[in-house]
Amino acid sequence: MSADLSVLFTGVRFDNPFLLSSAPPTESESNIVRAFEAGWGGVVTKTIGLHPVVNVRGPKTKFLRADVDSPRLSMKKRAGTALHSSWNWELISDKPLDWWVPRIGRIKKAFPDRVLVASIMAGSGNDTELSHWQTLARACQDEGADAFELNLSCPHMDRQDMGSNIGKDQQLISVVTQIVKEVARVPVWAKLTPSTTDIVVEARAAFLGGADAISSSNTFTSLPLIDPETLEFEMNVDGFVSTGGLGGPAILPLSLAKMGQMTKAFPEKSFSGIGGISNFDHALSYFLLGCGTVQVCTAAMLDRAVGPGVIRGLLHGLEAFLEKHSDRGWKRLEDFRGLRRDRVVPQSEIARPGESDYHGGHDVPEGYAASEAPVPVASK
């Protein structure tokens, strides 16, 4: 009997827990159709908005590569390198809502059993802007979108009331989530920015607003490197650059840290893990921290635009993992999801050599305070 790879996430059934994230792989009808044909369990559309979008002149994404035999990092194409990260300053979809609406309908008719999540974005500065969220949500769900992902995380918005600027403000996160929940007949996921001090604060705000899940991470705010020969940024237009977003292998451990904080704080809630995933081992770290689905962008961009090889590897990896651990009675993702969530602890709870104790940098507690000191894991 072949393994059961399906999952139920925020009440929606997925053939498998692997999604293409909102990005160039999901920017067109033909890409999304190819993605479903390739086997992705779900697709999050490129973010759809109502405001004007004009991208920069020239390339919107480049890939930073590391030499294998030297510390050199560069976007220059050359042999013998390994992928370090993607860097992009691409805005949301430059196609209007009217362009997306019939396409969402057609895709859902052709693939009724595959999950199509509509990523949406609007402002938050006044009631008209807030009502745009509802306009977008109504239009997409009327065409059959299975869920929404609120883009509260695009790192390169000039507008203070949009993208990651919402994701850095707990009140706005709650307000926007609530506004969408008022009209949504399908689950609402909030995609948070990793560019805050304590993402648990923003996750709490999203859940207070009624979010059914958190997706994380969007790209990390970053600059391209400066070429030591030309003294120009490796990516620029007329010599100028603005901050953009880092994705790919470099952000995998960073994004896991954010996810670990959230799944520990909200063990009963739903999370979709994103950041640096290109094979099953990477996805597994997110599952073991408690994620119910994962999403992929950079690796798919580099694999024939929609990642047919990546999804093949992910499906094969999950199948092989379940087979390998069948003696533990693991039959599906739910049987091992979150298994390592509780292994992330304060440093003072990590065992010290020999009999030594460590009290998180505090002096040895005495008297009354001693009873409140954390108990090292080794002595539990």
Ligand SMILES: Cc1cc2nc3c(=O)[nH]c(=O)nc-3n(C[C@H](O)[C@H](O)[C@H](O)COP(=O)(O)O)c2cc1C
């Ligand atoms: C070129 C590019 C465009 C992106 N556009 C969007 C977008 O429109 N909406 C969004 O929510 N995330 C967007 N992202 C972020 C990705 O969905 C994803 O969160 C991020 O790249 C981290 O995943 P990765 O490490 O697999 O690339 C974009 C990423 C890239 C590289």
